[in-house]
Amino acid sequence: MTTAIKENIAADDMDRANFYDVDAIRDDFPSMSLEVNGHPLVFLDSGASAQKPVQVLQRMDRAYREEYANVHRGAYKLSELATENYENARATVAQFMNAGSPDEIVFTRNATAAINLVAATYGREFLGEGDEIILSQMEHHANIVPWQMLRDEKGIVIKVAPIDDDGNLLIDAFAELFGPKTKLVAITHTSNVLGTVTPIKEIAALAHANGALVLFDGAQGIVHAGIDVQDVDADFYVFTGHKLYGPTGIGVLYGKQELLKKMPPYQGGGDMIELVTIEKTTYREPPARFEAGTPPIIEAVGLAAAIDYVTAIGQDAIAAHEGGLLAYATQRLSEIDGLTVFGRARQKCGIVSFTIDGVHPHDIGTIIDSRGVAIRAGHHCAQPLMERFGIAATARASFGMYNKKEDVDKLVDSLLYAKEIFS
Ligand SMILES: *Cc1c(COP(=O)(O)O)cnc(C)c1O
Numbered sequence: 001m002t003t004a005i006k007e008n009i010a011a012d013d014m015d016r017a018n019f020y021d022v023d024a025i026r027d028d029f030p031s032m033s034l035e036v037n038g039h040p041l042v043f044l045d046s047g048a049s050a051q052k053p054v055q056v057l058q059r060m061d062r063a064y065r066e067e068y069a070n071v072h073r074g075a076y077k078l079s080e081l082a083t084e085n086y087e088n089a090r091a092t093v094a095q096f097m098n099a100g101s102p103d104e105i106v107f108t109r110n111a112t113a114a115i116n117l118v119a120a121t122y123g124r125e126f127l128g129e130g131d132e133i134i135l136s137q138m139e140h141h142a143n144i145v146p147w148q149m150l151r152d153e154k155g156i157v158i159k160v161a162p163i164d165d166d167g168n169l170l171i172d173a174f175a176e177l178f179g180p181k182t183k184l185v186a187i188t189h190t191s192n193v194l195g196t197v198t199p200i201k202e203i204a205a206l207a208h209a210n211g212a213l214v215l216f217d218g219a220q221g222i223v224h225a226g227i228d229v230q231d232v233d234a235d236f237y238v239f240t241g242h243k244l245y246g247p248t249g250i251g252v253l254y255g256k257q258e259l260l261k262k263m264p265p266y267q268g269g270g271d272m273i274e275l276v277t278i279e280k281t282t283y284r285e286p287p288a289r290f291e292a293g294t295p296p297i298i299e300a301v302g303l304a305a306a307i308d309y310v311t312a313i314g315q316d317a318i319a320a321h322e323g324g325l326l327a328y329a330t331q332r333l334s335e336i337d338g339l340t341v342f343g344r345a346r347q348k349c350g351i352v353s354f355t356i357d358g359v360h361p362h363d364i365g366t367i368i369d370s371r372g373v374a375i376r377a378g379h380h381c382a383q384p385l386m387e388r389f390g391i392a393a394t395a396r397a398s399f400g401m402y403n404k405k406e407d408v409d410k411l412v413d414s415l416l417y418a419k420e421i422f423s
Contacts, residue, residue: 028053039372047398059305089300098228106253106287111219112142114238114253119146121263129155133184136161138191141381143217167194167343178210185214189221194343195351224349226315246306250299260286267292318401322350329408350399361395368414
């Protein structure tokens, strides 16, 4: 962490917002100058998908124009170049997560596909009747439904670690869920609804002490907190490109090499085989084994460009900036009568969920959109979490590196306007 950032963290949280040159960053994002409904766009839905900097767009454009062919096949220059780009992207991802080797990085379609891959391969092969897995109460449906499908197929048992009213994982209650049949913990690194950052190192240590593996859903976590998979000792870690300022259509499964090697193939097809006869097929080593068919070639290039961009600005700087916005937003929102914030965890990133008495979250979303303010309203693919709080939906503002204090002010103004309409 640079000294500049350290000083900023030591300073009052709120002063951290806009501490870097946020306008210079905004200039890199074409969508930041859009107008929506006659108002400048205030984009507060990066938790659903982040906007893209020109560095990503231009890199992908160039790859399509000048470096395009299928990978791993042609014995010609363009195909070699495309292959090199694709494999370099894998190395960039590996370095970004501090994986031991690029061979531990499997490219998928998104985070959802990465979790399904683990459930369908590791899960089907190594989990059986009565084996237990532990999830938490704040999982995204992507980290619930694949395990339920496995439960219905194999008879595994799903246990759920509770959270407190502030959205902190109850670590003692979590620890009590382990038993001799616990095989896997699958938990989010960061809640997409509450913003809670979970103690992943402690979770991994507890899992390992109990002879279980651990999978982290890092779709939000890698964006807001970063990840060092070796330091955390994660067995699996998944994330999705589009929330990290990269393109849609690409996700990542990190898996420890010895685990990936033990896992059977997922989908069958081209590129994942060693030798095929009509009688039988032998499979390539990971990660190729898990990448059947033409992979997301240009998306990988775009993801690598996004990672380079994020790295150049600095994840610590981005986290500090967003932390400042969060503190400022939390304070400004508390000025609104009848507004309740859900999620006040000790470790929290730039996501704020809230409700306003007498106004449905969807109506909040629609009304403030008329003022150019884009937020999310709904259950955020986390219905069990909604149930935990006894609500059907929340409104959610989530910050990206390009947001600024003025965005929070516009959010608050537009919320007051929405309240007025409903009063
Ligand atoms: C967005 C999200 C996912 C799913 O990401 P996809 O890109 O839709 O696969 C999973 N978990 C969390 C916590 C998320 O925020």
